[in-house]
Amino acid sequence: MKIAFAGKGGAGKTSLAAWLGDYLARSGENVWLVDADTALSLGQASGLDPSLLPTPLAEREDIIRTYIGQGYMSLNPEVSGLPETLSVPLPLGGPAFAGRTAGDKKLLVMGTVAGAASGCACAANALLKSVLAHLILEERAWVLVDMEAGVEHLGRGTVADVDALVVVSEPSLRSLHTAAEVARLAEGLGLARQALALNRSEAGDALPDIAGLPGHVLRIPVLPGLRKRQLSSGSVLGLPEDALINALCAELLRALATESSPPAQA
Ligand SMILES: Nc1ncnc2c1ncn2[C@@H]1O[C@H](COP(=O)(O)OP(=O)(O)O)[C@@H](O)[C@H]1O
Ligand SMILES: [Mg+2]
Structure with a gap:
């Protein structure tokens, strides 16, 4: 399954992606x-030593020129081996679960076109896509x-092809408005499997009446x-709350297995 994580900055997208990946x-x-x-923090959140973080693809002028070319641009390059070449292995945050053999976890850092090597933003964009x-x-x-x-990526075509969207939000009106905007845009692109991850929220927090929020919460x-950890480490893995996080990941995957219907209580 291909899953995108979106929502307001600071809501917890990177943390949740790192937890689910692990x-x-x-x-x-x-x-x-x-x-x-833009913040390029998924590697660190996943426990990768910062010195091992790869250069973002958008800044790899050599690769961009090779695949996209100069002058006459190839907008549809054959990139099948490229993710493997550019990826770095990520460490596991804990042991494989009972009876399982751990799978591979790899990081690919895209970077942003704004940070692309000078003069090749357009080519970088084509390659990233x-x-x-x-x-x-x-x-x-x-x-x-x-x-x-923001919601920019959702309009660009490629992310519209993911199977599911996790909209991460804090239990605050502004964050939830952004979440609803992202969810509506995705819905309009045909992305019906959506879940709202309400981060830093208490069981009793009632959702405000905002149209368009995903039904699964x-x-x-x-x-x-x-x-306690985050002043000394960027990693969100291997926490004392590991068991709770794993249970939440399982719940998230169950939610994404079905299309979301509008929330019972609006
Ligand atoms: N449930 C949580 N409890 C405590 N701290 C959290 C929680 N979720 C996220 N954080 C912390 O909040 C900060 C922002 O989270 P992050 O995942 O980077 O957000 P985003 O990617 O949406 O900008 C990080 O320092 C992260 O460790
Ligand atoms: Mg982030």
């Missing part, structure tokens, strides 16, 4: 984690795409272990 790999699945966010489309349409492994805060509490 859960899947420990369950025996092969997973691509794609960092398509091709690589993302390849992963989403051709790869048999799981692909989790950590997107920019996953509540993630504040994690004291993560709060």
